[in-house]
Amino acid sequence: MTKISNKKPHVAVLAFPFGTHAAPLLHLVRKLASLDDLVIFSFFSTAKSNASIFGHVRVADNNIRVYDIEDGVPEGYVFTGKHQEDIELFIKATPTNFKKGFEVAVEESGGRSINCILSDAFLWEVADVAEEMGVSWVPFWTAGASSISTHFYTDLIRKKVEAGGQNGYNKEEEPLDFIPGMSSLCIRDLQEGIVKGNLDSLFSRLLLQMGKMVPRATAVVLNSFEELDPLILDDLKEKFQQCLTVGPLNLTSPSAPDTGDNSCIKWLDDQKPASVAYISFGTVMAPPPHELTALAQGLEASGVPFLWSIKDKLKVHLPDGFLARTKESGMVVPWVPQSQVLGHKSVGVFMTHGGWNSVLESITGGVPMICRPFFGDQRLNAGFVSSVWEIGIRATDGTLTKDGVTGDLDRMLSRKEGHFMREKVEALNEQANQAVSTEGSSTRNFNVLLELVTKI
The missing domain is CATH 3.40.50.2000 (Glycogen Phosphorylase B;)
Known part of the structure; x- marks a missing residue:
């Protein structure tokens, strides 16, 4: 009927x-x-x-x-x-x-x-x-x-912090062990x-x-x-x-076809497996100018091949001659098809702000992360990436410095620690695919x- x-x-x-x-x-x-x-x-x-x-x-x-x-x-x-x-x-x-x-x-x-x-x-x-x-x-x-x-436990968290403050403890370091998980x-x-x-x-x-x-x-x-x-x-x-x-919805839901420049995928095709650092901090925020400069210096000093998605207007903060000196080892573009990039076999690490969509895309791509969070749930996500799921690290000292970037890239791409994290994220990737x-x-x-x- x-x-x-x-x-x-x-x-x-x-x-x-x-x-x-x-x-x-x-x-x-x-x-x-x-x-x-x-x-x-x-x-x-x-x-x-x-x-x-x-x-x-x-x-x-x-x-x-x-x-x-x-x-x-x-x-x-x-x-x-x-x-x-x-x-x-x-x-x-x-x-x-x-x-x-x-x-x-x-x-x-x-x-x-x-x-x-x-x-x-x-x-x-x-x-x-x-x-x-x-x-x-x-x-x-x-x-x-x-x-x-x-957010559900906000009132409880505030009461704990207020009570702890009266006892003179460092509230910033107080563990959230009173919330399940x-x-x-x-x-x-x-x-x-x-x-x-x-x-x-x-x-x-x-x-x-x-x-x-x-x-x-x-x-x-x-x-x-x-x-x-x-x-x-x-x-x-x-x-x-x-x-x-x-x-993860990026595994299940139809999305509009990519209409931008996909030349970065062809560039990735020519790189060694799990060797490239992919860098993107989302569409809303960007690191402050001095961190962008330090990031570029760290990438150049490391010699690691990199794909960096950065808005054209922010390139003014890159060191003089950086683009010319790194044109053989790196690619700097204003946009990339992120899911496709993170699913590419040559990408070995994702340097990210830790937004939830990016974290899920990194998990479903099987790529470990270096997180430099800014606001909202990004710090929380970075904490789970590094301390709970063990599929990445937080940027050294919480900000981007030349030495910090080179050290973090070395940890993730060249040491056993990074290999261990890659195995962990690949296991989560399998669970994500099983879930859908x-x-x-x-x-x-x-x-x-x-x-x-x-x-x-």
């Missing part, structure tokens, strides 16, 4: 339109949409965010529809330069901006009521909206289990907004509230796999109604998710 049109599932997808949040959510939705063409997925984000991930195409797939919502910036508004000013304006406009978008999407779908809200976990206010509408709320955490765990990490590894930074900022309060709200969700979805953090996930499964790991196989943990969890979001 054919279902009545307005009784077919209609899932509202709410993106957090900053950083690299929207793209992983879209990857997840594309996979869901590919498995059930009776479901409509209405994808809501700001015009700027949608343009960055969809281009000019307003219908992403047959059953994914794209809607622009208000970004919270008043007409004629002049930005003051305040840190995260655009994020604060957007948060203040939420969830009213999404509610307006819902009305348009329901009307354009022929009256199909929304049966589920799938959102970025940052958008915690959606919990109340879903409750008002009588529908399920499924937040998606784009990062790993450790970072959502620390984190005994190898310390307070200094935590994200801003928990015990460091401006705890009264709008963004810090957002993260605190998110940690309090996610237990109300029908299910919390993570871009990870169960075998990576079993102790943390066992704990979260007790705290949340459901905790579903469905990643037909009978794997992520596949099972994904099927549960599909059933949840399509339930009327």
Whole structure:
């Protein structure tokens, strides 16, 4: 029997339109949409965010529809330069901006009521909206289990730090052994907004509230796999109604074809196996100028073949003559197809900021890491890379220096320590691929998710 049109599932997808949040959510939705063409997925984000991930195409797939919502910036508004000013304006406009978008999407779908809200976990206010509408709320955490765990335990962490401070201990070095699965990490590894930074900022309060709200969700979805953090996930499964790991998404979800210059792959083809240092610090941050200079000096002094993805505007910080002197041993480009690079047999180490997407891509490429984190969950990720999974190291002294770079590259590419880490990351790679196989943990969890979001 054919279902009545307005009784077919209609899932509202709410993106957090900053950083690299929207793209992983879209990857997840594309996979869901590919498995059930009776479901409509209405994808809501700001015009700027949608343009960055969809281009000019307003219908992403047959059953994914794209809607622009208000970004919270008043007409004629002049930005003051305040840190995260655009994020604060957007948060203040939420969830009213999404509610307006819902009305348009329901009307354009022929009256199909929304049966589920799938959102970025940052958008915690959606919990109340879903409750008002009588529908399920499924937040998606784009990062790993450790970072959502620390947000869940923020109040406990603050109490421990406050109590410890009264006893005169060094809180930075205090181990997180009171949180399941984190005994190898310390307070200094935590994200801003928990015990460091401006705890009264709008963004810090957002993260605190998110940690309090996610237990109300029908299910919390993570871009990870169960075998990576079993102790943390066992704990979260007790705290949340459901905790579903469905990643690594870079192994399972269709992505847009690479349209950039792929000449670096041909260059890699000519290099020896596991000999190249690949360097990239993501699209949002870059090391300060003096560290870029030191990194270049270290690469040149080491003689290690390298592939460095760096924006053209930052090349001014490279030493005079560096590009000419290293043109035989290195390649400097503004962009690379990162997953393809990390999967190449010649890449021996990845120097990275430790963002979650990069960590997952390094694991699924079987490449150990040198982490130089900057903000957010990057320090936490670096701690797991070095101290828990043992698949990489933190940059010596936490910053990039000429001697530190040469020493770290030597450790990773020429010594038994690096060989050991490569074996460890290759084992995790096998587990990741097993997780997304037909009978794997992520596949099972994904099927549960599909059933949840399509339930009327």
